[in-house]
Every structure is written in structure tokens, then in C-alpha cells.
Amino acid sequence: MSGTAHAGGSRAGMRKELPEHFKAYRHVWVFMEYEHGAIHPVSLELLGEGRKLADRLGGELAGVALGGDHGQMIEVANAAFAHGADVTYITAEPVLAHYRNEPYTRAMTELVNTYKPEILLLGATVLGRDLAGSVATTLLTGLTADCTELAIDAERSLAATRPTFGGSLLCTIHTLNVRPQMATVRPRVMSMPKADPQRTGRIVEHRLDLREEDIVTKVLRFLPDRDSNKAQLAYADIVVAGGLGLRSAENFQLVRNLAEVLGGEWGGSRPLVQKGWITADRQIGQTGRTIRPRLYIAAGISGAIQHRVGVEGADLIVAINTDPTAPIFDFAHLGIVADATEFLPILTDTFRKRLSVNRLAG
Amino acid sequence: MSLEVFDAIVIGAGPAGNAAAYTLAKSGLKVLQLERGEYAGSKNVQGAILYADALEKLMPDFREDAPLERHIVEQRMWMMDDNSHTGMHYRSDSFNEEKPNRYTIIRSQFDRWFNRRVREAGAVVLCETTVTELLKDTNGRVIGVKTDRHGDAILADVVILAEGVNGLVGQRAGLRQELQPAHVALAVKEMHFLPEEVIAARFNLKGDEGVVIEAMGTITKGMVGTAFLYTNRESISVGIGCMVQDLAENRVSSSALLEAFKAHPSIRSLLEGSEVREYAAHLIPEGGYKAVPQLYGEGWLVVGDAAHFVNAVHREGSNLAMTSGRIAAETVVWLKRRREACSAENLAEYRRRLEASFVMKDLKKYRGIPALLHRNKHFLDLYPRIASRAAQIWLRVDGVDKRSKEGEIVRDLRAARGWRGLVGDAFKVARAWR
């Protein structure tokens, strides 16, 4: 019943006046996700989008930097300014050194209650989603997840558009009568704004009265993915994937071979996971990974809606399928009607030759 | 762990199994129903027309909450050739009665609803559980079933096989022969979705009114079979079926036939702009009376499609399934009340009761039809062409006088079959229909 149950909403239009105490809420905020010494690119993308919203509302754009080290937070603030922010709120406390829900929720809600933003945007990363859900519940406000489009309507309300029903539909959601209006956006949905290193802004420091002893949850260890052989599908630039059309687990090697030559990641459709040809972390689609590579090559995949929604964000989708009417050709950019088990080795060879020939020449 | 004993186990939750389990449970017997699908109806395929009478005998109030699509007010019977159709068309406002006689339904919803009623009546219903074999005692008496779930067998005084046309459980237990290609048709069916008001406008319907089109002719490429088109509330079911033997001999696939049927000018415009959402294939036991297997034995009964209870001429199946399920269950209840065993001898009462019902009477009446059609393929190819040509000659106004037109039509007929052939055909049909 949650989410979109009241589609076509009987309540749409019975919009009431915003309660008086929310009228003071102004400006657009972007949570600056910072972990293990790096800003998540999605935060910068959100600054680009937030800038447009702030300009439309005639307000300021602010970044929110939470972390353990003050110096690092200043760097985050500078990056935020370079990407369009006017202000950055900084809370640097030892309890915020690593992300944990409890202290981050405390910090965020306190900042919101003190400085009253009209709109709060976060990346729809695992961190962002973990935080957004509890912040919204604490503030008893609305939150729209995984938006693909943000706009301001004639009544100054945030119109957040997101996919629903597994991507078969889109819906536009508004938060009425409560502030801030919260939304998360997946990485790579919004384009990265150009950085302007000359830009500067105002820094607002905020102390958080929270000691380590007060926090129940402790981080025991962090195992970075680069130390494991886990798939890095979500951020791969190039992904090659196979489906049932490959006909056997042995043939799946052809997908890995091409991925290796291209220096990309490899994955597959859900049936391959069910058959045990590949592991679950390699599944692409609605119940697997969403990927946004520059190049996606799909071999022997029919292109069912659940697969489609996971790959649609790729810049270039190339499909190899024996069936010219396969649905994958409806959303691929480039395709060939061919037997993948024959064509993949030839394509792999062609790339391999080009890349090694040029290397010799260069 | 001790084995659990039920009064009766019903295999399958189609119309036959649901009718049987419902009747048993209503009478207070301890019933277990086993269904292999995720839920009742999840895999079941039908046109589908529901004949109210058979269900009304079980549940007079079914109309209150059963998921019904439209009630039928109009029937079209089409004889088709390659680009035309002739035929009959009957529509009557008297079908808009308080308790309509026929409805279109969507089986997945209908079976699920029916099965919920079975559960409410007190039966234990277990889905996603496939019966793998019948358990027999040393005397060959059926005493229970084994399933694909980990655990012991389950025992019962009687097992009712309502497992549908494939009937693998019965076959494995040696109660019945393998299906023969001459006795089954393979039907394929699609659901075409269209907005309710488009369907209403296209078929001249208001409210819940619905239309049925039954079609035969060259669309089955000389093979024995029929096609159909039924209006649901927001979708149209279209399908076509042919005898498996014919399909094999002619190396034609049912899906190719369906594509051709949908592309036929008389059909195409009815489906225009629709979105296909479902494709299904299913067997129909159309062997008629002669294909009916042994119906009962020591501790077991067979009902519905598994017993070959389909009237292919009138496209009735689910009503025979429900009626045979009900009668089987009533027989068991009757024996239980008299504290008599479910022996073969006692269960013979099931067959006696069936013989007295429309189920066996109708099958007997048409027992000659399957063979007749099989041996006289021209019925479905030649006659539709002739009928269409005759209509063309008759309806075209082109300066030719009517007497000459009559002559031409008659010459056509004679050229096609010869007088002897025509008289013979008429005689054959009359005899088979008797």
C-alpha cells in the first residue's frame, strides 16, 4: 500500500495552505556524501540540479558536509562551492568519522530543524537511502526515492518524478503541507556540472553534542570492494552481459573474454543466476544491479522489462540476438541479428587486434 | 511421524477438482486438495466461457462475488474462407436476464476465487504441491498419494483425480492409457487488451454485455479444429485449436494458425490497437465418448478433463468438469453416509449417476463426430469456400439474372462434391448428430 497506491490521487488538488511554521523554510540543500576520503560524484551531480531549483525559487543552494575531520570538510565545502553551492553547513565531529545511521540522522535532523531548508536532496546510494529514510521519518515529512526528474511547479512545490512498478511507469510526487521536501536521486541520472574553482561561498559551522559513548552501533571493520573480487557493476564504464541465448555455462566464458579485452565488467540476466552460471552480484536488472555504463553489450538477452530498467541509463546499448523481434532491439541503440556464440569471439578478436595493433604503432 | 488420513484427497484445483472438493467439504468430510500451481488457476488455460448452470447447482449465490467478465448476449458462428466469412448471428435482449446463462471469465481469477470458496467450505488446500504418484496397498487399492514435498505420504479413503487433460498421475498408476494424438486438440490462446469503451463500441455492447464468435473453415487449413474470440471486460481472448494428430501430419504449428487467424480481414479490425499480454497453449481432450477411460476403481475416481469429459461440438468443458466433480463427490458422500467402503464395486454408482446426467448423454450423442470430421476434412475446407462463393454470387448485383445465379451456385456445389458426395455428407452428419 505504500508509495504509489493512491495513483490518480483522490487527494490531489485538495492542497491546503502550508502551515505557518513551515513558511520560514527556504533554500535548497544537497547532502554531500563523503566516505573514505572521497566525495561521491552523485552529490556533485545533485548540486548541478539543485542550482536550477534554487534559481527557480530565488533561493540559495547549500551543501551539507558531515564528517570526522574538519580539514576534510572544508575541502568538501570548497568542492561544493566549485559545483554551484552558495553556502555549506559543516558539522565535523569524531562520531561522524564513519557513516553510521544514528549519529548522521541526529546531525542531519538537527541542521534541518535549525536552518530550515525548503528542499533536501540526497544521492540514492546505499548510504543516502539509509539516511534519508530515517531523517524523513524523524521529521515526519515526505520523501521521494530514486527520482529521475526534479522540477518546481507553479505553486513553488517540488515535483519529483520517479519510476514505479519496476520501471513500467513513471509518477510525479509532491510533498504537501510539510517541509522540507525530500528526494533522492540515483547516481548518473543528473549530469555533472562544470566545476568553477574560482567560486567561493559561505561556511556555517554547526556543533553536534554527541559522544561516542552515546552511540550503540559500532563499526568493526570495513572491507573495501577493491580488495575483493566482487563485481563493480554499478560504476563500470563498460559492461558486457549474457543471457539464456548463450545456451550453456561454458559459452558464458565468451562474455568474460570480451569484457576482459575491453577492460570492463561482466554480468548477466536473472535466469543465469538461477541456473548458477553466474553469482547473484552479477545479476543486472530490477532485482539485480542498476548499471549506467558508457557502453553496454547484451548478448543473448531478450530484454524483458525487469532487465531493461537496470540498463536503460547506459549511453550506448548494443544487442546481439538471433531474434530480430526480441524486445531488446526496442531500446538498444545498435544491434546485430546474429548467433552470440559465433559473433562474440569474432568481435572480441576484432577489438583485441585493434587495441594491440595501435599499441604497437603508438 | 504418523501418517495423516483424510476422507478424500482431490488432485487438482481446476473446475472439476474445485467442484469435487467443495461438495465434499460442504458435506463435512475431511478433504485435502493438492494443486501444483502457485495458486489455483495460475497455470490454467481456457477461452473462457463459464456456463452458469453447472456452477449454480453447487453455489446458487456465486454471482455475488465470482469474478465474472461479461454475460453473453450475442453469438456469432462463422464459416470462414481466406478473406470472408458467412454464418449465423444471434443476439437477444432476453439474455440480459437477472441470472444470465453464460459469462466470459478469466480462469486465473476465477479458479482462485472458486478455490477460496473451497477453503472456506473447510477443505485443506495445498498449492505448489505436485502429486507424484498414487500410493497403493498390496492389493492394488489406492490408499493415498505421494507429493514432491519432503515428507511422508498422505493417506485417504478415496482419491479423486481432477488433474486435467495430461493425467500423468493416473497414467503412471496404470489407471489410464497415454494420451493419443487422435484424441486431443492443441489450442493456443492470446489475451488482447483494449480499453473497455473500445470493446463496447467495436462489438456494440453496453455495460457487462459480451459477444462470442466461434469460427471454423479454411482457417484450420483443412485440419479438424475451431477458432474463437471472446470479449472480456478489458480484453479479448482469441484462440484456435486443432487435433494434435492433424497438426503433426500437416507439420503446421498452432501458433502459425493463430497468427493467420488474427490477420484474417474479418478478425484483424476487431483486435486493432490491442496489446497482447498473454500467450498460452493447452491440450483439450476432444476424443469424445470413445476416448473416455475407466472412471473408477478401488479407492479412486476420475473427473473432468482427466476423464475426457469435453463436448467439442458445443465447446463445453468446464461445465462437464464441474458436474462430474460434483457427482463424484456426491457419490463419495453417499457412500460415507451409508458407512460403505470406496471400493470399485461401490464407486460404480458414480458412472451410473453420470450416465443419467447430460455429461454422458451428450458425449454419447456426438460419439461419431470426431471420427467423422477426421475422415471428412472437406467439411472444414470445401464447404466454407462454397458457402462464401455462393454468397458472393448471390449478393453481387451485376446484371446477371437471379435464375442464372442460382444455377451457378448449384453447379459449384455439384462440381465440388458431386451429388453423391453431397447426399453422403448430409447423411453422415445426420447420423453423427442423431
Place this chain on the structure above:
Amino acid sequence: MHIVVCIKQVPDSAQIRVHPVHNTIMRQGVPTIINPYDLFALEEALRLRDRLGGAVTVLTMGPPMAEDSLRKALTFGADRAVLLTDRFFAGSDTLATSYALSMAIQKIGESWGTPDVVFTGKQTIDGDTAQVGPGIARRLGLNQLTYVSAIGAVDLAARTIEVSRRAEGGVQELATRLPALITVLEGTSEIRRGRLADALRAARAEVTVWNAAQAGITEMTKCGLRGSPTVVKNVFAPKGRATKASLLDTREKTPGELAEAMMARIFDALPGIEGDLLAHAAQY
């Protein structure tokens, strides 16, 4: 140990259609399934129970039909099922949903013992928000553990639990105290097939059905449409790509030529990628 698992009955997204004229959702004939992510949560909960003893209660909020999902969960081996159903809940967004569910969980605690762990799926496939889990945690003051991929040591006496969870760029190992709320990452386990005895028990089990009042909910303004700050103003079908894939003409070409052509088209479409590939190749 008492474990509550929240599951949701959702329409099978593969079969959702949009009305071509009105752009509304056509639910007719669309089968419902248990939200696939919730099956992972259920399996994880059953394993934890098998490991430590105790009982698993499944909870869903939805229309009366949702009972089917609960019965299915019982077939897998859950011990008890609660259906929260009331017309007041219609139109709930995630805030209102998490309110109703948290109240029901409290009531479950009063009836059968306070839960030590509440499980939810990572997200639903219809709402797709991943918000309800954190919402429940917040409202009940449970320690929140999202995207959990493995459950490690649990000490019921000391009331501690250790888990591995997916974090940005790696796996975080956390220790916290019970009671906790865990949202389970997909793909950690396959749902088991229940034994015949479990299936029979499930088929006979009574599902506890509560309306709002029976679940102890008195503040109706926090439920359904009235308790939902968000409103769906518009639902529409995504615009399909107007043009289909441009297909390479396979006539009169050798496979080698076709592969060359495909490579050329890829390089054309993605300026700069050739250089990146070369840079990558050079690293070998």
C-alpha cells in the same frame, strides 16, 4: 528469539499495463506475488530461528487478498501470520505505512513477546522506495541495519548482534544491540521449499487479521491518505525510445567485416572511448 518479518504483496511488475487512453494502471488480470526482496528477508529470518530457536511472525499490511501471501510465508516455515487490513490504510505512503506497521509490531510484541529483530526486504518492486524499513526502525527506536548481506554472531543474553552490510565501496561490519531492524540485501539466499508437514500446517493455520483498532491504532490522522505527506499527482508510461536499434545489415558480409563495422559504430557513438580502451590495454 522472536522475529517479525514484514512482507508485502505486490503486483507482478512484468504484467502491469497502462491504459492507452487514460494513462492509468490497468491491474485487471495482473497476478500478485510476494515482493521478491521480502523472500530473502524471510529466508534469513527462518535461518536465524533455526539457529537460535524461537518463532517467526510474518506481518503484512494490505487488502484482504494479501492473506494469500501470508499463507505462502507459512508454507515456507513461518510460525505465525498477521494481516493488517483496514480501509483507513488505503492510500498510505511510506510514512503512513511505517506508522501502521510499527503499531502492529508493537501489538505483536504485546501478544506474543517483544521482537528481538524485525526484518524487511531491501525495497519493494512497486513502491521501490526502501523507506519503510528505516521508517519502522525510527518509530520503534530499533537499531537500524540496512542492506545486510550476512548475519554474524548473535548473543541473546548480552543482546548483541553483528552483521555485514553493503556500504558505499565496500562491506561494513557492524555490531549493535538488540532489538534491531534489518533490511536484507538481495541474493544472499534462496527461499527454501517448505516440507509437507509445514505446508499442511500452513494450509490449516489461522491468519490473524487485525483492523486499525485491533492493532491498537487510535490516531487515524496518521494513517492512509490523511497520514501521507506525499501525493502522487500523475502516473504515466515512460516514453519509449522512438527509434528502434539500428541493425547492422548482415547480408553479403563476413562475420569479420560485421565485427569491424560494429566496432567502428561503437567508436563513432562514444567519442573518446577508443582512447580509453587503448590506455587500458597499455596497462597490460
